Amino acid sequence: MLIIMKGKSQKSVDNVNNKRQKINHESTLKKSLNKERKLSNHSGLQNNFFEWKIMSEGFEDETFYNDELSYEDKEDKDESKDEEEDNETIVCLKSGNILKKKFECNIANDLQSGEIFYISTSAQLFSFDEKTAIELAVCGGNIYAMLLGEEQPYYLVGQGEKSFYYYRLSSKVNIFEQAEGESIFRFNKPVSRFISSLVISYFLGDNDISNVVLVKKDDQFLVVRIDPEFCFSSYFFNTEYNNQSSILAELNFLLKLNDKNCSNKKQLQYFLSHQKEIDFFQSCFNDHKLLSTDNCLKLLSSPLKKQELLLALNKIVATPFQDFEKIIDNTLSDNTVSKKLKKTLAKRLDFFKKANEQIQKQQIFSESKSGSNQQFFQPIQEAPLKKAESFDQRFSRK
Numbered sequence: 562m563l564i565i566m567k568g569k570s571q572k573s574v575d576n577v578n579n580k581r582q583k584i585n586h587e588s589t590l591k592k593s594l595n596k597e598r599k600l601s602n603h604s605g606l607q608n609n610f611f612e613w614k615i616m617s618e619g620f621e622d623e624t625f626y627n628d629e630l631s632y633e634d635k636e637d638k639d640e641s642k643d644e645e646e647d648n649e650t651i652v653c654l655k656s657g658n659i660l661k662k663k664f665e666c667n668i669a670n671d672l673q674s675g676e677i678f679y680i681s682t683s684a685q686l687f688s689f690d691e692k693t694a695i696e697l698a699v700c701g702g703n704i705y706a707m708l709l710g711e712e713q714p715y716y717l718v719g720q721g722e723k724s725f726y727y728y729r730l731s732s733k734v735n736i737f738e739q740a741e742g743e744s745i746f747r748f749n750k751p752v753s754r755f756i757s758s759l760v761i762s763y764f765l766g767d768n769d770i771s772n773v774v775l776v777k778k779d780d781q782f783l784v785v786r787i788d789p790e791f792c793f794s795s796y797f798f799n800t801e802y803n804n805q806s807s808i809l810a811e812l813n814f815l816l817k818l819n820d821k822n823c824s825n826k827k828q829l830q831y832f833l834s835h836q837k838e839i840d841f842f843q844s845c846f847n848d849h850k851l852l853s854t855d856n857c858l859k860l861l862s863s864p865l866k867k868q869e870l871l872l873a874l875n876k877i878v879a880t881p882f883q884d885f886e887k888i889i890d891n892t893l894s895d896n897t898v899s900k901k902l903k904k905t906l907a908k909r910l911d912f913f914k915k916a917n918e919q920i921q922k923q924q925i926f927s928e929s930k931s932g933s934n935q936q937f938f939q940p941i942q943e944a945p946l947k948k949a950e951s952f953d954q955r956f957s958r959k
Contacts (some may be wrong), residue, residue: 651680651719651728653696655891660719660730669730678717685790692718693895695727699903700892701765701792702731707884708761708876709754712776712785718892725803734785740775745784746856748775754784756815756869757876762786763811764877764913765843766797771849796841798905808909809916810838815870816920820862826853871920878914882907 651660651669660669660678667680684694687703695718702716711733719728745752755773762770769791776783796802821831833839833846846852852861860866886907893899894895 565905649724649726651730652722653730654718654720654837656717656895677733679714679733680719680727680872681731681788682726683788683790684727684729685793687794688898690895692727693893693898695729696893696895697793697902698729698790699899700888701767701789702729703888703892704765704792704885704909705786705789706763707888708764708873708880709757709786712783714785714787716789731787734774734787735776736774736785737777738775740820742771742773743851743854745773745782745851746854746860747777748782749856750782751865752784752856752860754869755857757873758784758786759845760870760873761817761877762810763796764909765792766794766802766841767791767818768794768796768841768844768848770773770845771851773851788922794901796844797909802813802840802910803844803905803909805912805915807838807840808912810836811841812870812874812916813923814839814842815861816867818866825855825858829853829858833879871911871924874913874917874920878910878917885910 576793578722614924649662649664652658653660658674659672661672662669669678669680670676682695683698684691684699686694688694688697699716699718702714706713706715714731714734716732717730719730720726721728740747745755754774758773759770762768767789769788772788774785774787776785801807818829818832823829829846833843851857858949886903889899889902889906893902
């Protein structure tokens with residue numbers, strides 16, 4: 562679904578082509594900063610320092626509660642809003658670039674460069690302020706781009722010149738044969754970066770892991786992570802989940818998956834039921850059919866799983882904190898939110914570094930015990946980036 566958020570007015574619209582996780586919240590606005598909430602399709606309590614913005618099925622415009630409005634009045638009001646959106650001109654807040662929205666399409670063209678951007682008002686789901694919510698989703702999306710690299714979209718914050726609504730703009734992704742979610746495995750060919758996307762999703766606290774698409778690069782199928790609105794959830798901020806013990810346990814859980822405990826869905830569920838301190842990946846495996854498909858289970862129990870997991874982990878811990886700061890500073894306008902995000906990110910990065918060191922020791926011990934002479938850990942490699950244009954070059958357009 563596409564979630565439209567306009568200040569206090571919220572509107573849920575069916576998405577005809579894209580498979581999205583449906584979010585069925587009560588139509589009540591929670592204003593307490595520490596309220597706990599369980600998302601219907603995402604298990605686990607979602608706590609955050611941000612206030613809640615709750616979305617629901619149907620219309621949630623304040624004017625709709627006026628008894629004097631007839632049903633026809635409501636329809637006319639919606640049509641006028643839709644017409645205004647279709648003729649919208651959007652200004653990028655950082656660069657000042659102007660984009661023109663195409664009539665009845667969720668895409669826009671940069672009037673200067675001609676580049677195509679996808680438009681969405683689907684924002685980070687845990688912030689009360691509309692602008693901050695869009696900025697946080699953009700921030701998470703650009704961290705995905707930095708860590709995953711090649712073919713990942715980059716994101717911008719835009720504002721309508723007429724409506725003043727805030728928009729999340731993302732660069733074009735050339736999706737291969739509409740392969741999204743579970744369908745990325747339908748071609749029975751090797752898929753690269755899916756495990757890496759899981760690790761980075763965990764780092765960002767984004768358990769909506771089915772938001773993946775497939776891009777064909779030469780003869781290779783690359784997984785691309787899209788729709789970053791679940792970044793910075795309670796799995797990122799809450800100390801119940803964001804601590805050394807939990808992070809090591811979650812990463813070790815992925816490492817332990819093999820053909821003896823996840824060769825089929827029943828076996829995997831049995832293994833999951835006996836895991837302690839596993840909250841994030843319990844949520845992912847319980848809520849997303851993608852992870853229980855036969856081809857995904859084969860990947861999770863393959864040697865490629867361990868290789869991609871460690872490569873992604875190395876990429877995270879080897880990335881200077883200043884690179885994360887640059888994305889935050891270039892995206893967030895609320896200084897309080899920015900400071901809170903940086904503080905938590907610094908702690909989480911430190912926990913990941915310590916977990917990485919511990920995992921390395923475990924693997925070295927395991928390799929020596931098995932008598933293998935193969936050097937398990939290779940020098941840290943950069944995640945694949947476009948040769949012609951680095952992420953930093955793309956991001957600097959903002």
